[in-house]
Amino acid sequence: MSAGSMNRAPLVLLYLNVLIIATCGLVYELLAGTLASYLLGDSVTQFSLVIGLYLSAMGAGAWISRFVADKSLARCFIEVELGVALVGGLSAPLLFAAFSRVDIFGVVLYGFVFAIGSLVGLELPLLMRLLKEHLDFEDLVSRVLAFDYIGALLASLMFPIFLVPRLGLIRTSLLCGLLNAVVGVWGTYLLRPLLNRHGLLSLRIRGALVIGLLLIAFVQAETLTKLSEESALGHAVIHAETTQYQRLVLTRSEQGFRLYLNGHLQFNSMDEYRYHEALVHPALSPIKSPKQILVLGGGDGLAVREILRYPSIESVTLVDIDPGMTTLADRFPPLAELSKASLRDPRVTVINEDAFIWTGRANGPKFDAVVIDFPDPGNFAIGKLYTTRFYRMLRDRLNDGAMISIQCTSPLVAPKSYWCIVSTLEATGYQVRPYHAPVPTFGEWGFILASAGPIPDQLALSKDLTGKSRFLNDEVLNGMFVLPHDLVRVKTDINQLNNQALVHYYDEEWGVWK
Amino acid sequence: MRLSRRELIALMLGAPAVATGCSPPPVVPLHGELFGQSFDIGHRLRDGFRPRPADDQWRDVQVAIVGGGAAGLSAGRALLQGKCDDFVVLELEPVAGGTSRSEKKGDFAYPWGAHYVPVPLADNVPLIRLFTEMGVVESLAADGSPIVAEQYLCRDPEERLFYQGEWIEGLYPATGASVDDHVQLKAFRELIDTFAAWRDSTGRRAFAIPTSLATDDKEIMELDKLSMADWLRYEGFNSARLHWLVDYSCRDDYGLSAETTSAWAGLLYFASRLRAPGADHQPLISWPEGNGRIINHLAEVVGPRLQTGMAVTQLTPVTSDRGDFVEVTCFNTQTQSVTGLRARHVIFAAPQFLAPRLITEFTERTKRKTDEFEYGSWFVANLHLKDRPKQQQGYPLCWDNVMFRSRSLGYVVATHQAGRDYGPTVLTWYYPFTESHTREIREKLLKATWADLADVVLTDLEVPHPQIRQLVERLDIFRWGHAMIRPKPGFIASQQRREARHPDGRIHFANTDLSGVALFEEAFDHGCRAADEVLSMLPQDRV
Numbered sequence A: 001m002s003a004g005s006m007n008r009a010p011l012v013l014l015y016l017n018v019l020i021i022a023t024c025g026l027v028y029e030l031l032a033g034t035l036a037s038y039l040l041g042d043s044v045t046q047f048s049l050v051i052g053l054y055l056s057a058m059g060a061g062a063w064i065s066r067f068v069a070d071k072s073l074a075r076c077f078i079e080v081e082l083g084v085a086l087v088g089g090l091s092a093p094l095l096f097a098a099f100s101r102v103d104i105f106g107v108v109l110y111g112f113v114f115a116i117g118s119l120v121g122l123e124l125p126l127l128m129r130l131l132k133e134h135l136d137f138e139d140l141v142s143r144v145l146a147f148d149y150i151g152a153l154l155a156s157l158m159f160p161i162f163l164v165p166r167l168g169l170i171r172t173s174l175l176c177g178l179l180n181a182v183v184g185v186w187g188t189y190l191l192r193p194l195l196n197r198h199g200l201l202s203l204r205i206r207g208a209l210v211i212g213l214l215l216i217a218f219v220q221a222e223t224l225t226k227l228s229e230e231s232a233l234g235h236a237v238i239h240a241e242t243t244q245y246q247r248l249v250l251t252r253s254e255q256g257f258r259l260y261l262n263g264h265l266q267f268n269s270m271d272e273y274r275y276h277e278a279l280v281h282p283a284l285s286p287i288k289s290p291k292q293i294l295v296l297g298g299g300d301g302l303a304v305r306e307i308l309r310y311p312s313i314e315s316v317t318l319v320d321i322d323p324g325m326t327t328l329a330d331r332f333p334p335l336a337e338l339s340k341a342s343l344r345d346p347r348v349t350v351i352n353e354d355a356f357i358w359t360g361r362a363n364g365p366k367f368d369a370v371v372i373d374f375p376d377p378g379n380f381a382i383g384k385l386y387t388t389r390f391y392r393m394l395r396d397r398l399n400d401g402a403m404i405s406i407q408c409t410s411p412l413v414a415p416k417s418y419w420c421i422v423s424t425l426e427a428t429g430y431q432v433r434p435y436h437a438p439v440p441t442f443g444e445w446g447f448i449l450a451s452a453g454p455i456p457d458q459l460a461l462s463k464d465l466t467g468k469s470r471f472l473n474d475e476v477l478n479g480m481f482v483l484p485h486d487l488v489r490v491k492t493d494i495n496q497l498n499n500q501a502l503v504h505y506y507d508e509e510w511g512v513w514k
Numbered sequence B: 001m002r003l004s005r006r007e008l009i010a011l012m013l014g015a016p017a018v019a020t021g022c023s024p025p026p027v028v029p030l031h032g033e034l035f036g037q038s039f040d041i042g043h044r045l046r047d048g049f050r051p052r053p054a055d056d057q058w059r060d061v062q063v064a065i066v067g068g069g070a071a072g073l074s075a076g077r078a079l080l081q082g083k084c085d086d087f088v089v090l091e092l093e094p095v096a097g098g099t100s101r102s103e104k105k106g107d108f109a110y111p112w113g114a115h116y117v118p119v120p121l122a123d124n125v126p127l128i129r130l131f132t133e134m135g136v137v138e139s140l141a142a143d144g145s146p147i148v149a150e151q152y153l154c155r156d157p158e159e160r161l162f163y164q165g166e167w168i169e170g171l172y173p174a175t176g177a178s179v180d181d182h183v184q185l186k187a188f189r190e191l192i193d194t195f196a197a198w199r200d201s202t203g204r205r206a207f208a209i210p211t212s213l214a215t216d217d218k219e220i221m222e223l224d225k226l227s228m229a230d231w232l233r234y235e236g237f238n239s240a241r242l243h244w245l246v247d248y249s250c251r252d253d254y255g256l257s258a259e260t261t262s263a264w265a266g267l268l269y270f271a272s273r274l275r276a277p278g279a280d281h282q283p284l285i286s287w288p289e290g291n292g293r294i295i296n297h298l299a300e301v302v303g304p305r306l307q308t309g310m311a312v313t314q315l316t317p318v319t320s321d322r323g324d325f326v327e328v329t330c331f332n333t334q335t336q337s338v339t340g341l342r343a344r345h346v347i348f349a350a351p352q353f354l355a356p357r358l359i360t361e362f363t364e365r366t367k368r369k370t371d372e373f374e375y376g377s378w379f380v381a382n383l384h385l386k387d388r389p390k391q392q393q394g395y396p397l398c399w400d401n402v403m404f405r406s407r408s409l410g411y412v413v414a415t416h417q418a419g420r421d422y423g424p425t426v427l428t429w430y431y432p433f434t435e436s437h438t439r440e441i442r443e444k445l446l447k448a449t450w451a452d453l454a455d456v457v458l459t460d461l462e463v464p465h466p467q468i469r470q471l472v473e474r475l476d477i478f479r480w481g482h483a484m485i486r487p488k489p490g491f492i493a494s495q496q497r498r499e500a501r502h503p504d505g506r507i508h509f510a511n512t513d514l515s516g517v518a519l520f521e522e523a524f525d526h527g528c529r530a531a532d533e534v535l536s537m538l539p540q541d542r543v
C-alpha cells in the first residue's frame, strides 16, 4: 500500500501534528535554557550554550534521518515521537532530581539537551518524507515550515505567559511529553496503512505505556513535595533537600532566587544586600581594625561576604550546624556568585556544629565582633540560641570592646519576640541598641547591636566600604537606630532555657500572620 | 522455666501490647548487655558467707561507712565538713552511686537510676549548700530560696504524653477532657494547695522534703492509713484522667500504683514541691547523667576514702579494754581477699533489709525487725540511637516522654540537658514492677534474657515510634532487684520504720529507705544526720 491512500482529512491532521511537534520542540529548548540558568546561574551564557547545542543536535538528527529506509519511515517516526515524549517529557523532573544528587550536573544537563535536540531534529525530515508522496516539494516545504514557525511562535508566547507561571517547569515538560506521545499514538492510526500489523500492536502498547507513565507523573507532580512547596512559595522550586536539620528550598523567578529554611524565607537575592549590610556593618564599623570575627548561623555566606570587605580581617569563624547549608554555594553556583564564594576564602573557617554546644565549650577562641544570623526562633532547638544562658556563654568568646549584632525577626509583626530578645540580652548584662531596617521581601526587620562594654552613640562606616555598600551610608546607618512610634518597646519575660518564652511569643505572633 | 516472648510481653506490657507486639520478628539485630546489682554477694551473704580476715589484716579507722550510694557519700562529705577525715566508704559494686549511679560511653552520659531533683525550698539549707558547692545554685533570693543556674534547670520542653495516637504537651491527658474532668483537676490542685498552706502548731509543713522537716501531726499522719486511690475516691474524685495522672505519679516516684501507695506518700509528691499555695511546682534540676552528677561530685569530695568493689560481710560490735568499736569485715570482690577494720563508728548506709544479715545479733540486741521494709524491682534500659525518631506532628521531643497506655514510665532523653537537639542520642527507659507483679512473676522476670527484655523495650517504644528498631544501635538493660523502698499504706507511720533510724550502739543508720520514700533529698538528709550523730560522739572517744 502506498501513502496515496490517505485522504485529505488526515492530511490536515498531519499538519496539526507538525504544529504540536514544533511547539513542543521549542518548549523543550526553552525549558532546558531556563533550567540551566536557574541552576547554574549566568543566564546569558547558559541560554546561548543551550540554544547552540540544541540547534546542532537538531542538525545531527536531520542528518541521521537519511539513514532511515523508506519502508520503515512511519514506524520510525512514531518511535521517535515516543522517544521525545519520554526524554523531553521527563527532562525537567529528572534534571531537578539530578541537580541535588549528581556531581557532574552539567554533563547530565547537556546530555539531555543533545538527546532531545537530535530526536526533535529527526521529526520533521521524517514527516516530510512521509508527506512527499502527496504534495509537490515546494508546497510541502512551505506548508510544513509555516506550521513549524507558527508552532515556535506559539511556544515562545505560551512558555512565559501561561506554561511556567501556571504549570511550573516540571508539569510543562510533562505536558509536552504527553502531547508528543499522543502524536505518536495518533500516528499509529493516521499512518496505519504504512505500518505492518505485527509492529502496530507493540507500538500502541508502548505508546500507551509512555502516556500512562507521563500521566502518572503529571498527576503525582501535584503531590510531590517540590510542587506543593512551589505553590506555597509561589515560585519555581529549583532545588529542595531535607538535611538532618532542616528543609532547604531554593526558588527562582525572573527577579532572582530565594532561599527558604523550613518554609521561612532566608533571603531574596534581589534585596539581601540590605539585610546583610544592616546585619554586619553596625557591629564591625565601631571597631578600629576588626580582625577576628565570629559568625553564628549564616551558612549562606552572605554575611561573611560583607565581613570580608574589611581588609583588616584575619580570620572569620562561621559556626552553622548544617553542612547542607554551608556547602550549598558549591552545588548552586548562583549562590556562590552572590556570596562571592566567601566561605571558600582562605581566611574563613567553617564549623558545622550546634552553636550552643560550640559556644559553651570551655577555653574557646575570642573575637572582635560576633554576627548572629540564626533562623527565627520558631522551635525549641533554635529558641535555646536566644537564651540568657547562650548569651552568657557568648561573653567568654568576646575580646574587650567586642560588638555583637543579631538578627531578631520583625519588631513590627512580632514586637514581643523582638523585645524579649532585647530584654534577655539586658538581663545578661549587655549594653543594647535596638535597630531596624526595611528589607522589601521581609518587611520591617529588626536587629540588635549589643556589647559587654559601651556602644558609641554615633556610628560611622569604615572607609573601606566607600563605594561598596549599596544600602548604607553614615546617615542611613545611624538612622536605623531611630525607632518609629509603631516599634515602641513592650514588656516581656526573659527568655531562658527552662521557659523558652521567646518560642511561645514567636508562635503566638507569627501564628496570626500565617 | 523461660517465658515465651508473648508471655513476657503480656506480663510486662499487658494484653493490648501483645496484639501490637506480635507482628515484628523477635530477632533484634543489635548489641547490648544485661547488667544487675552484684547478686552473687547478696546471695552469698544470705547463705551465711562469713569470711574472717587474717590477724595481720586488721586496721583501725575512726568511721566506716557501709555503702557508697547517695546516703553513704553524703555522710562522708558531712564528716569531712565536721573535720573528721579518718573514714572509709565501702561500696560493694565496682561503681559508686547505688540507685543514683550513671554511666559515660563515648559522647554520652546517662543515668541508670535517679535522674532529677526538684529545686529545694529555702528551708532545705544543707542541700542548698551542696548545690552551691557544685555551682548549681548561683545565689540566694532575699527569702533564702536558691537561684539555680539556668543550664541545670530542666530545659523547656519538659514533658509530653503520647495520648490517643498523638504527642501532647504536659502529662495530663487533656485531649477530649470533659468540663467535669477539668473541674476535678482544678479541685485536686486546690486541695493540694491547702496542704501546701497547712502548718502545725510549731509551724512545720504538712509535707516537706526532707521529710524530717515535716509535721508528725496525727491529722496528717492518718493519711498513711489510706491508699492514694482511696483518698481520691474519698474526696469525691472520679475523673479517670485525674486517676491516671495520680497513678502515673505514684508509679514514677515510688514504683507503686495509686491503689497501693500510701496517700501520705502520694500527697507528699504533689504538696512538698509547692513553695506556696497556688505556686507552680518547683522546677526540676537535671543533668545528662541524672543524679549521677551529684554522685560524681560527692565521690570527688570523698576522694580515695571511697573504696569500690568492697563488700562488707559482717559488722560486729565489740567491747574491749581498748574501748568500744565495731569489727567490720570486708571482702574485696576483685582480689577475693578479706580485710578487717576496727571502726570507732559505723554508718550503715545500705538498705535496712541487709541490717539483720550483716550486723551480728542485730535483732537480739535491738529487738528490731526489718520485715516491713519492702522493696520494688525496676528495669532501666539505655537505648543508644543513631538518630532521633522522625516526627511530623504533635508536641516535639521533650526531656521526659510518657506513653499513656504503657506500663513503662516512658523515657528520658539524655542529651536534652546538654542542649543537643539533633543526631545520635541516648534514651533512658524506666519500668517499675508494681504490686501487680507477684513474687512468682518477679522471679520469672528477673530470669528473662537480654534479648527478650530488649524486645519488650522496643515493643513498648514502637507504639509512638514505629521506626525505633531501625534507630537503636545499642540497648543495655539494668535489672534492679531491691531498687526502691515501697511506701505502702501504713509503712510510713509504722513503728518499725520510725525506730529504724535509731543507732545500734556505734552503728548509725543512713539510707533513703528510712524515710519510706526513695528520694535523693532523703538519702542526703540521713547521710548528714548520721554523720552529725558520729561527729557529736567523737570528742567523747578521744577522752
Ligand SMILES: Cc1cc2nc3c(=O)[nH]c(=O)nc-3n(C[C@H](O)[C@H](O)[C@H](O)COP(=O)(O)OP(=O)(O)OC[C@H]3O[C@@H](n4cnc5c(N)ncnc54)[C@H](O)[C@@H]3O)c2cc1C
Binding pocket: B066, B067, B068, B069, B070, B071, B072, B090, B091, B092, B093, B096, B097, B098, B099, B100, B112, B113, B114, B115, B116, B117, B291, B310, B311, B312, B313, B349, B350, B351, B354, B358, B378, B380, B430, B480, B483, B484, B510, B511, B512, B513, B518, B519, B520, B521, B523
Ligand atoms: C530506677 C530508679 C529511679 C530513681 N529516680 C529518682 C529520681 O529521679 N530522683 C530521686 O531523688 N530519686 C530517685 N530514685 C531514688 C534513689 O534511690 C535515691 O535518690 C537515692 O539514690 C538512694 O540512695 P541511698 O544511698 O539511700 O541508697 P542506695 O542507692 O540503695 O545505696 C546503697 C548502697 O549500698 C551498697 N551496699 C549494699 N550492701 C552493701 C554491702 N554489704 N557492702 C558494701 N556496700 C553495700 C549498694 O551497692 C549501694 O551502692 C530512683 C531510684 C530508682 C531505682
